[in-house]
Amino acid sequence: SQQGEEDPQALSIQEGENATMNCSYKTSINNLQWYRQNSGRGLVHLILIRSNEREKHSGRLRVTLDTSKKSSSLLITASRAADTASYFCAPEKGIFGQGTTLQVKP
Amino acid sequence: NAGVTQTPKFQVLKTGQSMTLQCAQDMNHNSMYWYRQDPGMGLRLIYYSASEGTTDKGEVPNGYNVSRLNKREFSLRLESAAPSQTSVYFCASSSGMINTGELFFGEGSRLTVL
Numbered sequence: 001s002q003q004g005e006e007d008p009q010a011l012s013i014q015e016g017e018n019a020t021m022n023c024s025y026k027t028s029i030n031n032l033q034w035y036r037q038n039s040g041r042g043l044v045h046l047i048l049i050r051s052n053e054r055e056k057h058s059g060r061l062r063v064t065l066d067t068s069k070k071s072s073s074l075l076i077t078a079s080r081a082a083d084t085a086s087y088f089c090a091p092e093k094g095i096f097g098q099g100t101t102l103q104v105k106p
Numbered sequence: 107n108a109g110v111t112q113t114p115k116f117q118v119l120k121t122g123q124s125m126t127l128q129c130a131q132d133m134n135h136n137s138m139y140w141y142r143q144d145p146g147m148g149l150r151l152i153y154y155s156a157s158e159g160t161t162d163k164g165e166v167p168n169g170y171n172v173s174r175l176n177k178r179e180f181s182l183r184l185e186s187a188a189p190s191q192t193s194v195y196f197c198a199s200s201s202g203m204i205n206t207g208e209l210f211f212g213e214g215s216r217l218t219v220l
Binding site for chain 1: 211
């Protein structure tokens with residue numbers, strides 16, 4: 001399947017630090033999306049990056065895509081306690097990985 | 107706008123009982139999806155519907171049936187619930203085809219099968 005695999009599975013940082021999460025996938029894609037899930041809630045779309053894009057920014061989020069390595073990364077800069085959540089990549093076809101659980105300590 | 111609405115939010119069933127999870131979206135989206143999420147796991151696609159009148163199996167369809175009643179509504183039915191179906195179920199919708207656009211999620215339906 002086209003399931004993404006996130007790494008690390010869990011990440012704990014201090015407020016103000018940057019958080020980087022990685023996603024690897026297996027076959028070619030047209031686009032890749034990142035989602036956030038707060039505890040007990042549904043997923044919320046963060047950003048979509050197309051296969052012909054290498055980097056995309058949205059506020060404090062920066063997503064990169066390397067199609068030759070079949071990998072993507074999500075960088076959250078200057079993290080806040082409110083960023084505490086699980087983050088999932090979805091390399092097309094509505095298939096999600098197991099996610100990275102991020103804890104940002106105040 | 108309400109977005110994607112799921113009912114019920116919580117349900118407890120006994121093994122062998124049946125039930126239907128309801129999902130409705132008010133965004134005029136073509137595609138709708140049902141996922142399940144187990145503790146510490148990502149989302150697994152059960153079924154999806156690319157348009158009214160069509161449904162397709164996802165990763166884990168066994169034990170489930172779906173109905174795309176109209177463009178707004180997509181229901182998930184458990185005919186004979188099993189403890190392995192204890193999970194949180196999420197409905198989602200998107201304007202485009204399954205691999206082209208942003209998914210909008212409901213808040214989830216928490217099902218326990220005893």
